Amino acid sequence: MHWIIWCILGIILTPFLGGLIAGVDRVVTARMQRRVGPPFLQPFYDVLKLFGKEKLVVNRFHGDFVLCSLIFTVASVGLFFAGQNLLITIFALIVGNVFLVLAGYCSNSPYSMLGAERELLQMLSAEPMILLSAVGLFMVTQSFDIATIITSGKCLICYLPGVFIALIYVLTIKLRKSPFDLSTSHHAHQELVKGISTEFAGPSLAWFEVIHWYETIFLLALLYLFFASTPILGVIAILFVYFLEILIDNINARVKWELMLGSAWVVTLVLGLGNLMLLYGIQHI
C-alpha cells in the first residue's frame, strides 16, 4: 500500500514542481541577461493559456501520439516514486520520448520532420549514458529496485563519480538546453522555427510542456539517487547541477549534431564506462 501512495503523490506533485522549476529557470536566465524576467508562475500561465486556445492539428493521429507520450512519461515518473525497477522506469521514459518523435513525424512540415530526426539523434546521444548509470547503481547496490538503492545506505557518489559527471553532460541534451537544444528550444533562436514542436498548437503544445516538466523531474530524481544516503547533500547537488545547466545554456551557442553525438559518446565511454571498469576491477581484486 505504501508504494501506491508514493506513486500517486509523485504523479500529482510533479507538474507543480516541474512548472515551478521552469519558472525559476526563466527568471534566473533573465537575471543573467540583465533583464527583470517574467513572474515565477509564468510557465503555468503559458500552459493554462495554451489549453484555452483553438485546436489546430493537421493529422488525426497527432493527438493520440501526444496522449501516449504523456501516459508513458507519467508512468515512468510514477514508477520511479513508487520505488520500482529502475530499468523499467528508464525504458518507459524512452518509449514516451519515441511517441513524441512520432507526433513530430505526423505532419509533412519540413521543420517538424527535421526536428523529429534531431530528437532521435538526441536520444541516441543521451540514452546510453542514462542506461549505464542504472548499471552503475546496480554494480554498487546489487539491485535495480529504486527502493533498495535508496535504503542501501552506501555513498553511491563515492563509487560512481565518473558516471555522475557523464550523466550531467547528457542532462544538457535531455533538458533541451544550449548547446544541445537541437530538436527544439525555449529560446528565440529559430533556425528550425520550433523544431519538433512546430506542428504542436494549443492544447497539444501545453501537453508537450507538461511532458517536459515530468521528464525534468525524472532526471533530477535520477541524479538524487547518487546522494540517497545523505538527502540534504542530494538536494544541494541537484540545485547546483540545475544552476550549472542554466549557466551552460546562457553561455553557449547551438552545436552541430555530429559534435553532440561524438562528444556525448566519448564522455559516456571514457567517464561512464571507465568508471564502471575501475569499479569492477576494485570489486573483484
Next chain:
Amino acid sequence: MVFNIYNNLGEVKVSSISKSPWIIHYDGSSCNGCDIEVLAALTPRFDVERFGIINVGNPKHADILLITGSVNTQNVEVVKNIYNQMGEPKVVVAIGACACSGHFFAECYNTLGGVDKVIPVDVYCPGCAARPEAIIDAVVKGLGVLEEKRKKMKQKK
C-alpha cells in the same frame, strides 16, 4: 517570494491569456525602422518578457500578430497565410504609420495600403518609427481585445 507566489495564484483563475501573450512579428514592406523598435522592446532596457510576452517564430504558437510596413502585391498572400495559421483567439496589431494607413506609400502603384485592407486589424500603433514604449502600449491594449475574444469563444462553446 512566497507571498508573491500566493498573490499570483489568485489571479490565475481570472485569465491566463493576457498573462502570456506570445507575439509573432512580420515585416511587410517596412523600411526596418519599426522592426528595429519591435526588437528593441525585447532587449534588457524594455524587457517585454516581464509581461510574459515571448517572440515566437511560429504562427501556430502565436496570439498576437505584429505587422510593420504596408502590404504590397508580393506579400499579400504571406500576410493572409500567417493570419490564417494562427489559432483563435488572436489579435492583429499594426505597428507604424505604413501598417496603419500606407503612409506616404499609400498612393504607390505597387502597394495595397494599410494592413487593414487585407486582414482585420484590432489595434493601430501610429508613429514613424513607432517608439518601443508605444509598441508595448499597443500590445497591452491588444490584451484587452484578446480577453474579449476569449470570452466570446467560450460563449460559443
